[in-house]
Amino acid sequence: MSTNSPPQNQGAESAQPAANVDQQGATEEPVKQSSTPSVFVNSEPMREEQVQNAVKFLSHPRVKGSPVMYRRSFLEKKGLTKEEIDEAFRRVPDSAPTVQTGGVTQDGQVKSSSNIQQQAQPQALQPGLPASTGVNTSSATLSRSRFHWSHALIAIGVLAASGAGTAIVVKNSILPRLKSWIRKVVVEDDEELKKVDRKPTLVEEAAQAAKSAAAAAADVAKASQDMLISKEEERKHFVEVVSLLDKQVQEMKSMTNALRRMEGQDLRITQTNTKQLIVNGNGKADYDLHSVRSTSPPVSYEPPGSLHPKSYMEIMNMVQRGEKPSNTRPWEVGQVQNSSTQVLHAQGSGEYLNSKVQDSTQSNGDGDDALPWWQKKNARIREIDNENEYNGNGSTYGAASYQPPPQRTWVPPQPPPIAMAEAAEAIRRPKAAAQKDQTSDTQSVGNSSDVSDEATRIPRRSESEVVVEGGSISSIPSSVEIQEDQELKQE
Amino acid sequence: MPVFKTPFNGYSVKFSPFYEDRLAVATSQNFGILGNGRLHVLSLSPNPSQPFTEIAAYDTADGIYDVSWSESHDSLLVAAVADGSVKLYDTALPPTSNPIRSLREHTREVHSADYNPLRRDSFLTSSWDDTVKLWTLDRPSSIRTFKEHSYCVYSAVWNPRHADVFASASGDCTLRVWDVREPSSTMVFPPHEFEVLTCDWNKYDDCIIATASVDKSIKVWDVRSFRVPIAVMNGHGYAVRKVRFSPHVRNLLVSCSYDMTVCVWDFMVEDALVSRYDHHTEFAVGVDMSVLVEGLMASTGWDELVYVWQHGTDPRAL
Numbered sequence: 001m002s003t004n005s006p007p008q009n010q011g012a013e014s015a016q017p018a019a020n021v022d023q024q025g026a027t028e029e030p031v032k033q034s035s036t037p038s039v040f041v042n043s044e045p046m047r048e049e050q051v052q053n054a055v056k057f058l059s060h061p062r063v064k065g066s067p068v069m070y071r072r073s074f075l076e077k078k079g080l081t082k083e084e085i086d087e088a089f090r091r092v093p094d095s096a097p098t099v100q101t102g103g104v105t106q107d108g109q110v111k112s113s114s115n116i117q118q119q120a121q122p123q124a125l126q127p128g129l130p131a132s133t134g135v136n137t138s139s140a141t142l143s144r145s146r147f148h149w150s151h152a153l154i155a156i157g158v159l160a161a162s163g164a165g166t167a168i169v170v171k172n173s174i175l176p177r178l179k180s181w182i183r184k185v186v187v188e189d190d191e192e193l194k195k196v197d198r199k200p201t202l203v204e205e206a207a208q209a210a211k212s213a214a215a216a217a218a219d220v221a222k223a224s225q226d227m228l229i230s231k232e233e234e235r236k237h238f239v240e241v242v243s244l245l246d247k248q249v250q251e252m253k254s255m256t257n258a259l260r261r262m263e264g265q266d267l268r269i270t271q272t273n274t275k276q277l278i279v280n281g282n283g284k285a286d287y288d289l290h291s292v293r294s295t296s297p298p299v300s301y302e303p304p305g306s307l308h309p310k311s312y313m314e315i316m317n318m319v320q321r322g323e324k325p326s327n328t329r330p331w332e333v334g335q336v337q338n339s340s341t342q343v344l345h346a347q348g349s350g351e352y353l354n355s356k357v358q359d360s361t362q363s364n365g366d367g368d369d370a371l372p373w374w375q376k377k378n379a380r381i382r383e384i385d386n387e388n389e390y391n392g393n394g395s396t397y398g399a400a401s402y403q404p405p406p407q408r409t410w411v412p413p414q415p416p417p418i419a420m421a422e423a424a425e426a427i428r429r430p431k432a433a434a435q436k437d438q439t440s441d442t443q444s445v446g447n448s449s450d451v452s453d454e455a456t457r458i459p460r461r462s463e464s465e466v467v468v469e470g471g472s473i474s475s476i477p478s479s480v481e482i483q484e485d486q487e488l489k490q491e
Numbered sequence: 492m493p494v495f496k497t498p499f500n501g502y503s504v505k506f507s508p509f510y511e512d513r514l515a516v517a518t519s520q521n522f523g524i525l526g527n528g529r530l531h532v533l534s535l536s537p538n539p540s541q542p543f544t545e546i547a548a549y550d551t552a553d554g555i556y557d558v559s560w561s562e563s564h565d566s567l568l569v570a571a572v573a574d575g576s577v578k579l580y581d582t583a584l585p586p587t588s589n590p591i592r593s594l595r596e597h598t599r600e601v602h603s604a605d606y607n608p609l610r611r612d613s614f615l616t617s618s619w620d621d622t623v624k625l626w627t628l629d630r631p632s633s634i635r636t637f638k639e640h641s642y643c644v645y646s647a648v649w650n651p652r653h654a655d656v657f658a659s660a661s662g663d664c665t666l667r668v669w670d671v672r673e674p675s676s677t678m679v680f681p682p683h684e685f686e687v688l689t690c691d692w693n694k695y696d697d698c699i700i701a702t703a704s705v706d707k708s709i710k711v712w713d714v715r716s717f718r719v720p721i722a723v724m725n726g727h728g729y730a731v732r733k734v735r736f737s738p739h740v741r742n743l744l745v746s747c748s749y750d751m752t753v754c755v756w757d758f759m760v761e762d763a764l765v766s767r768y769d770h771h772t773e774f775a776v777g778v779d780m781s782v783l784v785e786g787l788m789a790s791t792g793w794d795e796l797v798y799v800w801q802h803g804t805d806p807r808a809l
Contacts, residue, residue, distance in 0.1 A: 038713060040656050040668045041677045077681050079718075094790035402587055422631050 042081045050080050055087030494807070495540025499529055501791030503557045503777040508608075509565035511783035512536070513546070516797050519554025523573060528555035530570050532582050535799060543797075547582045549589055559604040562611040563628070569614050571601035577616050577626065596624060596633055603646045609654035617647035623659050625671060637669055639676055646689045652697035660690040666702055668714060678750055682710050689734045695741040701758070703731035704785045709746055711758045721757040726767075732776045739785040747775035753790045755802060770798055770806040 054075050057063055075085045131341060499518035520526030528551040534544045535668045549765040553574035561567035566583040570590070575597040578590040599620035602711035606614040613634070617623045621640045624633040633695040636649035642662035650656040666687055668678035683704035693699035693711075699721065707727045710720040728750030737743035742759040753775055754764040781787040786802040800806035 038656075038670060038677065040650075040653070040670060042717075043715065044718075069641050073665075075661050076679050077663065079681055082676070082679060 042083065045080065046081070046084050046087060049082050050078075051087050051091070054080060054084065055091045058092040332386055493535060495531075495533060495543040495797040495799075497529070497531060497552075497582040497791070497797060499527070499778055500773075500793040500795055501797060504557055504791045504797055505560055505779050506781040506783070506787070506789065507560050507565070508562055508782055509560075510534075511781065511787075514779070514789055514797075514799070515558045515560060515568055517555040517558040517570060517777070518791075518795075519556065519573065521554075522793055523556065526554065528550060528553055528572065530555055530558060530568065530580060531797075532568070534796070537722075540551055547580075547586065547589075548576075549586070549661060551578065551714050551734045556600065557603045559606045559614060560629070561614075562606050562608050567628070569606060569616075571592050571604040571616055572617075573600045575599055575601060575618070575620075577601055577604065579628070584672055594626065594631065594633070597622065599643075600809070602643065605646075605657075607649050607654065608651055609649070615647040615649065615657060617644035617659060619643040621661075622668075623647045623657075635671065637676070639667060639679075641667070642686075645687070648691055650697060651694050652692075658692065660687040660702060662686040664704075666690055666700070666712075668700075671801050678714060678717070679798045680712075682712060682720070683708070688730060688732055691734050691736050691744070693736050693741070694738050701734050701736060701744055703734045703746055705730040707731060707748070709734055709744075709756065711744075720809050722763065724756050724758060724763045726754060726756075726764050727752070728763055731773070733778050735778055735780055737780050738782045740781075745778050745780055745788060747778040747790055747792075749774045751775055751792065753778055753788075766802070768800075768806055771796065 057075070058071060072085060075088070098262075495516070497518045499520045500522045500542060501518050502523060503515060504519040505515050507515065514533055514535075516531040517528070518531065519528045527786075530549040530551070531545055531665075532545075532547040534546050536542060536544055549570075551570070551572050551574075553572055554732060555572050556568050556705045557571040559569045559571075562571065564581075566581050567642055568580040568582070570578045570580060572578055572657060575595060577594040577597070579592040579594075580589050584591065597616065597618040597620055599618055601616050601618045603617045604614060605616075613625055613627045615623055615625055621638060621644060621679065623637040623640075623644055625635040625637070626633050637659070640659065640661040640663050641741045644659050647659040649658055650658070657669055657671075659667050659669065661667070664681050664683060664686060665679050666682050667676040671674045682702040683706050685705040687702050687704045687725060690702045693701070698714050698753060699711060701709060701711045707725065707728075707729060709724040709731055711722040711724075712720050727746070727748040729748055731746050731748045734746045737745065742757045743755060743765070744758065745753060745755050751769060751771045751773060753768040753769075753771070756763045757765050759801050771790065771792040771794050773792050775790055775792040777791040778788075779789050781789070788802055789799045790806075791795065792798045800808040
């Protein structure tokens with residue numbers, strides 16, 4: 001009650017809320033004194049009409065069965081102030097105490113209803129309250145009723161009726177079923193007797209059939225033995241033929257290996273002084289083609305009319321045109337194309353990205369760093385294309401460095417100029433010699449050793465380029481250019 | 492304008508009162524229904540290619556519904572966690588020693604946390620167990636429990652001018668104004684016919700409070716005459732989840748709603764809607780205006796994105 005009186009006093013005093021606000025503005029904190037009342041209290045007088053409505057509400061029998069918390073909550077929702085609610089509670093004599101900060105009081109009968117209410121929405125409180133209390137009162141009356149004789153009579157009648165019903169059912173349906181079942185059993189016995197007579201004749205027939213089957217099996221065994229013998233003889237002949245063929249194959253293999261080595265060396269020397277792009281593409285492609293060639297010999301001997309291995313330039317042309325060189329597997333051709341296009345991607349987009357970082361025109365979208373680099377890059381390229389279309393700013397993004405969208409087929413570069421003419425001629429000579437005599441000469445061996453250093457260098461370099469490209473693409477794009485410079489220096 | 496993608500669904504975003512480029516984001520997995528939560532502390536950088544740097548990220552066993560920066564220490568945070576605990580984090584400490592404290596007193600999800608901007612030593616948490624609790628940093632248990640609401644308390648906000656006064660908005664459709672020196676609430680009135688999801692005090696006028704509700708409206712009240720609202724702002728298509736008054740402009744307030752928009756209103760004007768941003772593709776549930784940078788606002792939503800933009804600009808602009 002003590003909490004109620006100060007607000008009421010202040011309600012009487014603060015007839016001019018404006019004056020209070022001025023005082024509040026002056027003081028930092030409102031002090032609980034009669035001179036500077038808190039603004040954050042209800043300063044209105046009590047509305048008698050509201051209090052009377054609340055009293056009527058609280059006096060309702062259904063409301064009396066509900067927890068006090070919900071009665072207060074309902075009145076608060078209706079807009080009554082604390083004072084009005086307290087006054088109403090005071091006026092209704094047997095309602096629970098006024099201000100509560102503790103738990104909620106519950107009646108024993110309506111525990112279930114309160115649980116249901118706690119789970120329901122507060123808007124449903126008001127309709128829920130009368131409904132739940134109504135249900136509970138009816139159940140209460142049921143439980144209170146006494147055991148009358150009428151209940152006993154009803155029970156007896158129900159039992160008698162059920163007994164009569166079962167008797168009728170048994171008579172009509174179950175007994176006929178029993179009779180028919182018995183008849184069936186009798187009929188089956190008669191049939192079984194007949195079956196027993198037929199059995200001995202079946203046994204005799206089965207024995208005869210078994211004998212004839214055994215004879216047939218013996219004949220089959222003899223025939224299969226003859227077959228085996230003949231097969232072994234054939235196998236022996238076959239093995240002899242195969243060994244002869246193997247010898248021939250080995251001779252041919254050695255011949256073709258020597259031939260190719262000569263041709264390969266010739267091509268590699270001519271590529272030493274080329275641009276990076278071409279070296280990358282060629283190095284890789286050459287590596288792939290070389291591997292192609294080394295694996296193809298066993299394949300080439302199967303078809304009788306295999307073509308002579310083509311030169312490097314012829315094969316690249318074929319690839320560009322979209323044809324498959326006869327000695328390559330489909331996936332290797334794809335590798336050649338993809339490797340060259342990927343290289344174009346990396347370098348073109350790497351240079352583009354450098355200019356992009358300086359432009360603060362685009363955010364990282366949703367900043368998802370889990371996106372693999374190539375998706376990010378393609379997105380940027382696509383977006384740049386869009387921006388080019390929409391804004392017409394193609395020139396500002398360093399279009400000079402940005403290459404046009406990569407072509408699907410790799411255009412082979414011009415054949416590089418021959419740096420060392422003497423070496424080229426030297427190589428040509430052993431090739432001519434090899435064509436004359438198919439056995440390898442000391443000359444060719446010596447020249448091949450000179451060339452082999454460069455030959456080994458190029459595949460190694462291409463391998464390192466593969467690694468480098470993989471590493472550079474995942475790191476900062478500017479490093480691609482740095483590594484390209486290093487490779488240029490290596491040469 | 493920078494966008495940050497959080498791995499979980501965003502729930503709340505708050506600017507730091509100490510650093511103008513720092514903000515905290517509270518997120519929960521699976522829309523906060525079930526799963527873990529994560530508290531991100533982000534720093535805005537002027538570098539356009541990497542607009543956000545994540546200073547820290549703290550994982551919790553249950554979703555985080557709200558976060559509040561401490562007014563006393565620049566590295567302290569209070570997180571309201573869905574398992575009923577209140578966790579304190581210190582970004583200056585290594586992640587292994589975080590959270591520095593876990594306060595378990597609420598019996599249901601803690602929905603909001605608010606730090607006292609004047610006293611700077613205490614904070615409030617409100618929960619779905621119908622209570623509001625008052626805590627200080629040094630004590631392991633709550634100082635006071637305010638239990639008068641009859642349904643979930645969605646928000647408890649300190650008055651920016653009166654250090655002991657706060658307001659609480661609840662699902663029982665009432666707003667209560669409390670004074671911590673009083674044993675019970677000093678004022679209670681029903682601002683809406685439906686659940687009141689949020690409330691916020693005006694930073695310039697100490698008696699003006701805004702409430703927003705499931706009935707899609709935002710109402711601005713003067714607590715001295717709380718029978719009739721000062722302004723009613725309709726315009727949202729669905730329930731309004733959060734309301735914040737601007738710290739820089741007296742009449743401006745920002746709201747975010749389940750209709751995926753963030754709206755800025757001027758409640759003294761007849762046509763109150765100043766601007767509407769529909770950058771989110773899911774419920775927009777968190778919004779905040781920076782105290783240190785005028786016009787800077789941040790929002791987050793269940794689409795796992797955090798946007799930070801200047802009022803008047805397009806949040807999705809580059």
